[in-house]
Amino acid sequence: SQQGEEDPQALSIQEGENATMNCSYKTSINNLQWYRQNSGRGLVHLILIRSNEREKHSGRLRVTLDTSKKSSSLLITASRAADTASYFCATDAQAGTALIFGKGTTLSVSS
C-alpha cells in the first residue's frame, strides 16, 4: 500500500506563479525525499529532508516537514514551463531500504 499521498493530484498554473504540493504519510520515517518525473522518463531526485529537519531549500525549491502531522510540502517558486512534470514524495524507514512512493502530483505550467 502507498505510504505517501500527494495533494492535489493535479495542478495547473501560469509561468511565474508558485506551485505548492503536499504529501502525507502514515508511519514513522527516517527521511523524506521528493522526485520529479517528466512524461515517459525516469525519476530525478530533487531534495531530501531528514526527519529531524523542518525546512530545506535548494534553488527554487523549498521543502517543509512536519513529523507531528506526518506531512511535507514542496514549494516551487517562480515556476517555468520546464517544471511541467509529475512530482512524488517518497519515504524510507532507514537508509539503504526501499522507498515508499505516493501517487504523485501532476504539475502543468503554461506560458
Next chain:
Amino acid sequence: DAGVIQSPRHEVTEMGQEVTLRCKPISGHNSLFWYRQTMMRGLELLIYFNNNVPIDDSGMPEDRFSAKMPNASFSTLKIQPSEPRDSAVYFCASSLVASGDNTDTQYFGPGTRLTVL
C-alpha cells in the same frame, strides 16, 4: 558520470515468453532496487539488494518473477512466463549507504517499458 543504465528501454513480447531486464548501477553504490510503475498501482518496490544480497523481495508478485545480482555492477529481473498484467515500466535504482550515515539518495535509471501482448 554514467548514471544507472537499464536495458532494453522498450520490450514488446507475447504472453508466455521469458523476459529479462538488465541493470547496471552507478559504480561504487552498494544498494540496488527494482521498482515497477503502473497507472493503477503507482511506483512499487519489487526487490532490493544490499551488497549484492537480496534483502526484501516481498514486493515480487509471484514465482514468475526472479531477480539476481551476481556482482556489484549488474542485476537482472526475469519474468517467466510473462503475462499481459506484467505490462508496466520497470525501474532500477541504486544508492550508496555510507557507514554511520542514515541518508541515501536513490538514483533511478530511465526504465524499461514492458508490453506483454
